Amino acid sequence: MVRRGGFHSFWRDFDEMMNEMRAEMEGRFQSLLTETGTGHYLPAIRGEGLRVDVCSHEDEIVVAADLPGADRENVSLRLVTPRLLEIAAIQKQEKEGEEEGYFMRERVYGSMKRTVSLPAEVTEEGASATFKNGVLEVHLKKVEVERGTLIPIE
Known part of the structure; x- marks a missing residue:
């Protein structure tokens, strides 16, 4: 990148550099897909990703996720930490001639x-999940968490 001078020129140069980087990454991503045998298909979710709703009730958290085209057998849930839930799914393509x-x-x-x-x-403990018509619904029980440490009084 050659800087030509001036504030506006800097941003023009920056935009050109970003466009070159974007084109390079798209090219590398496309070649990676071809090398892995997945052809020209992109990952099932692009951009913002899988859509979820998270609702907090008095004693539970309910997470609803849209997983269109996924089968129940290809969906997995994992409680990573007491405050993080991982949802994973695979959408398989029907092979066509x-x-x-x-x-x-x-x-x-x-x-x-x-x-x-x-x-x-x-x-x-006590968690439950259902999957119907492409919508996953997970019910998780809240835990009472005591903050701080009790200090004995003499």
């Missing part, structure tokens, strides 16, 4: 993963 004949192909396949921050500490 020919790639030709498609006018448009927007549906994507691959893996999705998201770690969700929870508004309170929870425990895996």
Whole structure:
């Protein structure tokens, strides 16, 4: 990058550099997909990722996640810490004989993963999860957490 001078020139140069970096990364990502045998398909979730709702009730946290196209057998949940829940899913593509004949192909396949921050500490004891019509709903029991240390009085 050659700096030509002036404040506006700096931002123009910066934008050019960012565009070059973006093009380079997209090229590397596309070649990685080709090398791994996944063809031209991108990961199932791009941008903001898997959509979730987190609701806090008096004694539980409810997390609802949209997992369109995923089967229940390909969904996994893991309580990473008392305040972090990991949701992972795989959307498998049905193998079709020919790639030709498609006018448009927007549906994507691959893996999705998201770690969700929870508004309170929870425990895996008593947790339950359901998966219906592509929507995962997880119920987690809140844990009473005492803050601080008791100091004995003499």
